[in-house]
Amino acid sequence: MNKKIEWLENNEGMGLYVHIPFCTNICTYCDFSKMYYKKEWVDRYLEALKKEIQQYAIDVPITTVYIGGGTPSSLTTEQLQTLLQMLQVYTNNVLEYTIEVNPESMTCEKLQLFKAYGINRLSIGVQTFNEKILKKIGRQHCNQEVFRLIYQAQEIGINTISIDLMYNLPLQTKEDILKDLQIVETLPITHLSYYSLILEEHTMLYNEHFEGMNEQEEYTMTEMIREKLGQIGFHRYEISNFEKNGHPSLHNSIYWLNQHYYGFGLGAHGYLQNIRYSNTKQLSAYLRGEFLLCEETINQTESMFEALMLGLRLANGISLSLFKQRYHIDLLAYYQERLQPFFDQGLLIIEENHLRPTSKGMDLLDFILLELVD
Ligand code: SF4
Known part of the structure; x- marks a missing residue:
């Protein structure tokens, strides 16, 4: 860890x-x-x-x-x-x-x-x-x-x-x-x-x-x-x-822990109070003070999935207890069907109360994330 x-x-x-x-x-x-x-x-x-x-x-x-x-x-x-x-x-x-x-x-x-x-x-x-x-x-x-x-x-x-x-x-x-x-x-x-x-x-x-x-x-x-x-x-x-x-x-x-951040400047992204926002990529608009391009409210289901997708990028993985504390949902029970094949293939493990990729899982992370999105 x-x-x-x-x-x-x-x-x-x-x-x-x-x-x-x-x-x-x-x-x-x-x-x-x-x-x-x-x-x-x-x-x-x-x-x-x-x-x-x-x-x-x-x-x-x-x-x-x-x-x-x-x-x-x-x-x-x-x-x-x-x-x-x-x-x-x-x-x-x-x-x-x-x-x-x-x-x-x-x-x-x-x-x-x-x-x-x-x-x-x-x-x-x-x-x-x-x-x-x-x-x-x-x-x-x-x-x-x-x-x-x-x-x-x-x-x-x-x-x-x-x-x-x-x-x-x-x-x-x-x-x-x-x-x-x-x-x-x-x-x-x-x-x-x-x-x-x-x-x-x-x-x-x-x-x-x-x-x-x-x-x-x-x-x-x-x-x-x-x-x-x-x-x-x-x-x-x-x-x-x-x-x-x-x-x-x-x-x-x-970012990987799905925590919050301000993003300022041309084309920057931010994530505040469950709203993800993106700034304009046009310099002329930015200089006129038209900073924001779009914002999107992330609901709980989306936020949980983002936490999973981002957290798996880290060798530390995702804390199961903190996930539960944040969303009042048991991660393993909720995603069991989707995660089981990766446990079976030795790509994911549970260790120290964290769901994390094994070394092989880390090498194949793109594949895991793609499968999870599907
Ligand atoms: S052109 Fe792109 S990669 Fe090259 S220095 Fe600028 S931002 Fe970086």
Whole structure:
């Protein structure tokens, strides 16, 4: 059991997510809500963001703050300061305060600013340490910039560092992945998000007719990565996320535990008092103050099912007693018919009063979730 996630499970966290949709270049595989950096747009965006946040009149303690993108570090130091000042009132007592950064847009000045405003976790977009592949996917940094950033962050006192890596990239071989993992072993990082490239329509790679691994190859690669990471002390606590020395992402764990969070900014999502909401993805509408796109009330049946689907992503699984406390329903009895085949196949187990995937179940989680939805 991961102790931090267990704590969060018992203490009902509240997250706050802020989306910064600007990037200095567009990656060939990217399907996120983003656009090219333009100073004037960012200035106006920050003003609109302030208005959106004020509308919510937040009066509950915030557990985690996450500034994601896009590329938040593409903002100038002054713009970042405006953003961090805007959030300061909510961040004073947070347990985890993360910002996503890309190495090529980071400076010592920005790191010092982050430290001064209490940011205690960096999430660095690395994707691979193979510079040829980096170019192919449209990333602008080199390995030296990654290493420098990690060591500077450490010197300044931001010690919780996560990197994003990807597999199933164009030109990437098994040996490339093994080399990436060898480099990971030498770095003082505590967290790793490792995703297989999902080829989305309307991306440059899709238009180039790139074909990634087939299902079996991907499964074999996932297993190899998990095994290697395990050997170097990274524990898989979520299907695509690994932590070392007890440093899971608390903010993302709030999502997986089906707890509540504010979401601010272009295309952001939030979940408050059983209402899921999404913001507009149109910058012009957002700048006019038309923030909200839609909201949906989640009824108890839907909420229980979401708790099941999200909770199974975690190695910790779902607490049966907390589920009962929240919904006044016995999870195992309610879902018995649907879950039984997975118990029989050794993909799910009950342990320490939690329903959780076995290691094999974690590898086949997509299959389990798909079957459950059906
Ligand atoms: S930096 Fe991130 S958000 Fe921006 S284009 Fe690349 S993948 Fe997309």
